Amino acid sequence: MSIKINGIPISEYNLKCELEHDHPALSDTRDYTISIPGMAGAHDFGADMGPKSFNLPFKFTNVKSNTDIAFEIRRFKKAILDGYGNPKTFELQFDYESSKYYNARYSGSLPLERLIHRGRFVLPLIAFDPFAYSVAMNNEITWGSEVITFDSEYLFGQSNGETHTIIAPKTITETVTGDILRPVFNINGSGTDVTVAANGQTFSLGTFTNANWLVDGDNYTVIRNDANGLQYFSGDWIELINGDNNITISGSGLNLTFECRFRDKYM
Numbered sequence: 001m002s003i004k005i006n007g008i009p010i011s012e013y014n015l016k017c018e019l020e021h022d023h024p025a026l027s028d029t030r031d032y033t034i035s036i037p038g039m040a041g042a043h044d045f046g047a048d049m050g051p052k053s054f055n056l057p058f059k060f061t062n063v064k065s066n067t068d069i070a071f072e073i074r075r076f077k078k079a080i081l082d083g084y085g086n087p088k089t090f091e092l093q094f095d096y097e098s099s100k101y102y103n104a105r106y107s108g109s110l111p112l113e114r115l116i117h118r119g120r121f122v123l124p125l126i127a128f129d130p131f132a133y134s135v136a137m138n139n140e141i142t143w144g145s146e147v148i149t150f151d152s153e154y155l156f157g158q159s160n161g162e163t164h165t166i167i168a169p170k171t172i173t174e175t176v177t178g179d180i181l182r183p184v185f186n187i188n189g190s191g192t193d194v195t196v197a198a199n200g201q202t203f204s205l206g207t208f209t210n211a212n213w214l215v216d217g218d219n220y221t222v223i224r225n226d227a228n229g230l231q232y233f234s235g236d237w238i239e240l241i242n243g244d245n246n247i248t249i250s251g252s253g254l255n256l257t258f259e260c261r262f263r264d265k266y267m
Contacts, residue, residue: 002095003056005079010058013076018057023094026267027052027130049267052130054092054104059120069119073112080106080123092125093135100132100266131179134264137161138174164258166191169250176240178264182217183240189256196238198247203235 001017003010010017032045063069082088092104108124134141139161160174166189174183185196190209195202205213214223217237222229238247240262249258 004091004093004095004101006090007093008079010076011061013079014060014062014072015058015076016061018059021057022053022055024052024054027127049130052102052127053107054102054123054125054127056123056125057120058123060118063118066114066119069112069114073119073121092127097132099135101135102127102132103129131265131267133266134178136263138260138262138264161259161261164249166249166254166256166258168254169248171246171248172258172260174240174245174247174260174262176242176245176262176264178242178266180239180241181262181265182237183260183262184218185213185215185238186259186261187213187215187256189254191251191254191256194249194251194254194256195235196247196249198238198245199241201236201238203233203238206232206234208232 001019001021003017026049028050029047030050031047033042034045035042060069060072063072080087080090087106089103089105091101093101104125104127106124107126110121110123112119112121141160162172164170164172187194187196187205188211190211191205192207194205194208196205196215197203203215205215208224212225213229214221215233216222217239220237222233224232247260249256
């Protein structure tokens with residue numbers, strides 16, 4: 001089985017991952033409950049998802065001695081540690097989900113079994129953000145792409161992330177193949193009482209002339225003309241849901257370009 005770390009196949013480190021490995025379908029839950037003396041059971045206050053852990057059994061290939069193993073393991077450590085020798089976050093990809101990656105880092109211990117002409121170890125990793133992300137932004141999902149393979153998640157003819165010219169109120173459609181997300185909106189130009197709405201949520205940018213906006217719902221930031229523009233923003237941080245999302249841009253005196261950017265994510 002092939003794995004990539006920051007886009008580099010582990011075969012580049014003369015390593016191979018065993019077919020049987022620990023890649024949980026879901027991470028552990030964090031359950032919020034309160035137990036009251038004298039009451040059976042407990043009050044349920046919901047739950048959310050914890051980090052996702054991986055345990056990946058690796059073995060060395062093309063090694064002939066412990067000297068070779070020592071050389072390769074030090075080379076591999078540079079892929080998972082930073083220049084100070086601390087664990088760093090990297091993109092982890094599996095060949096059976098080549099269009100997705102996790103943000104993972106080394107967490108635990110790494111005993112190395114040194115055998116004659118080979119060595120093996122189990123690499124413990126953790127993704128504190130348990131979501132997998134598409135390797136491409138929505139505007140990069142096109143036929144002929146070298147980074148996305150078209151499996152059942154992406155449909156023939158699907159077109160996302162286009163740059164739209166807005167000179168009158170207009171509704172565009174963006175397709176999300178994964179879970180609920182908050183996109184980034186790039187809006188440039190002029191307009192009066194400009195609003196953006198989708199899925200029952202709306203935000204307003206007011207009236208502006210020749211302004212450049214970046215509304216980043218995932219990080220709760222608004223940039224106007226390269227400066228903090230949160231004081232000009234009012235309303236909701238728009239969420240897009242799985243499937244087709246109709247986004248309406250409205251106002252008067254519109255002369256805008258409009259882009260909706262996001263990276264699909266999957267639990």
